[in-house]
Amino acid sequence: MKSKTTWKLGFNAFWWDGLDREPVLDGCIGSLVDMGYQAVEFKVDSFGSQLNRDAIVRAAQKAEAAKLAVSNLVILRSLSQAEGRQQAVEDVSEAIRICAAAGIGALNIVSGAAAQVPAYPPESWWRSSTRPDPAAWEMLTQSVHELVKVAEAEGVDLALEACGGSLVCDFGTTLELLARCDHPRMKLTFDPSHYILAGQDVGVAIRRLGPRIRHVHLKDAVGRRGAIGEDFLFPLLGQGATDWPVFFQALRDVSYTGVLSVEFESFRLMEEIWQRDAVQAARLSKQAADRLIELYGQGVR
Numbered sequence: 001m002k003s004k005t006t007w008k009l010g011f012n013a014f015w016w017d018g019l020d021r022e023p024v025l026d027g028c029i030g031s032l033v034d035m036g037y038q039a040v041e042f043k044v045d046s047f048g049s050q051l052n053r054d055a056i057v058r059a060a061q062k063a064e065a066a067k068l069a070v071s072n073l074v075i076l077r078s079l080s081q082a083e084g085r086q087q088a089v090e091d092v093s094e095a096i097r098i099c100a101a102a103g104i105g106a107l108n109i110v111s112g113a114a115a116q117v118p119a120y121p122p123e124s125w126w127r128s129s130t131r132p133d134p135a136a137w138e139m140l141t142q143s144v145h146e147l148v149k150v151a152e153a154e155g156v157d158l159a160l161e162a163c164g165g166s167l168v169c170d171f172g173t174t175l176e177l178l179a180r181c182d183h184p185r186m187k188l189t190f191d192p193s194h195y196i197l198a199g200q201d202v203g204v205a206i207r208r209l210g211p212r213i214r215h216v217h218l219k220d221a222v223g224r225r226g227a228i229g230e231d232f233l234f235p236l237l238g239q240g241a242t243d244w245p246v247f248f249q250a251l252r253d254v255s256y257t258g259v260l261s262v263e264f265e266s267f268r269l270m271e272e273i274w275q276r277d278a279v280q281a282a283r284l285s286k287q288a289a290d291r292l293i294e295l296y297g298q299g300v301r
Contacts, residue, residue: 007251007297009289010039010071010261012217015270015278019046020055029059029066031279035286038067039259041108043074044095051091053098060102071259072159072189072215073104078112079143080136080167088112089143093150100154106214107151108159108189111140111168111177136167137180144181151185159214161189164225164232170198171205178212187214191263192242193221197232202243203250210254218289219263234265237288248297262289 013019016028019042032040040063047055060070075095077088092109099107114132144158151158162174174188190213192202206213220240223232234240262285264270274280 007216007257007260007293008038008069008071009036009286009293010041010069010259011037011282011285012041012043012074012261012263013278014043014046014074015264015276015281016046018048019059020048020052025059025062028278029063029068032282033066033068035283036290037282037286039069039071039261041071041074041259041261041263042104043076044098045076051094051098053094053101056098057102060104064103069259070102070104071261072106072108073099073102074108076110079109079147080112080140081115081133082135082139083115085139085143089146092147096147096150096154096156096158099156104156106157106159106187108161108215109147110161110163111166113165114167132167137176140167140177141180144177144186145183148181148183148185152183157185157187157214159187159189161191161217162194163191164194164197169225170195171200171208174205174209186212188212189215189217191217191219192247193217193219193234193240196221196241197223197225199224203246206247206250206256207253210250210256213254213256213258215258216251216256216260217263218260218285218292219265229268234267236266236269237262237285238292244292245296248293251297260289260293262286 011032013028018024044051063070075092077091079088095107114136162168162170168174168177188209195202195205220235220237220242222235222240264281264285
């Protein structure tokens, strides 16, 4: 049977500061609903400096009441470095429990970076002066094994996102993570921008990782890994190097039917031109995403 593949379109609401305050939360949800978004992605940092269980649960309830699905919750903690690792695991564990209390099915996490340590003695000047701490993978492995136990107990999926600058940053390191933690609750958030910056084939990555993909970001990229603004940018959707026909076809090939969540990270535009106007970012992103999906995302299989 042939059928069109459809996805819910969401927006990462991290540009709204102070979602623990009712007027800000109501404004965020109302704006996204009015624009036609079907889902929202919340970040724990938007609810204050501490993990605010009550505020996040309230936000999820209000979003659902407004027919806005909560695709996931985001927490960014380093799970791969010795310093602060235990606190990071505790924070992520609490975020898992918050997801369970709020009825949010997935928690978006990252691996964290690998600390740099001296690589070779000074006399070996022709070699790199530093290298990633070889213990980083062992620390990350220990962390995720602890966390999947909590996730299993609470009925929540972990959706780890490969990010530039992190230990898990691309296709190969994602495969290494999954080899080290082959647990049914260990899932992935697939963000094409980080694969583009690594010079990797987005279609191949999606097809290979498909069974583990729990959540998908819509974000474009141009350049190569390095310093943002010098080596790469996250431009408006459609202005970067993402091959959108290949991207959407691969999602259809792996039967992905979840949320496509716009992650708007055109930072200079946001700061200097729009002065952190989250509504403007969401509106322009919606127009671009709708057009991309119209052009490339509604193929028949």
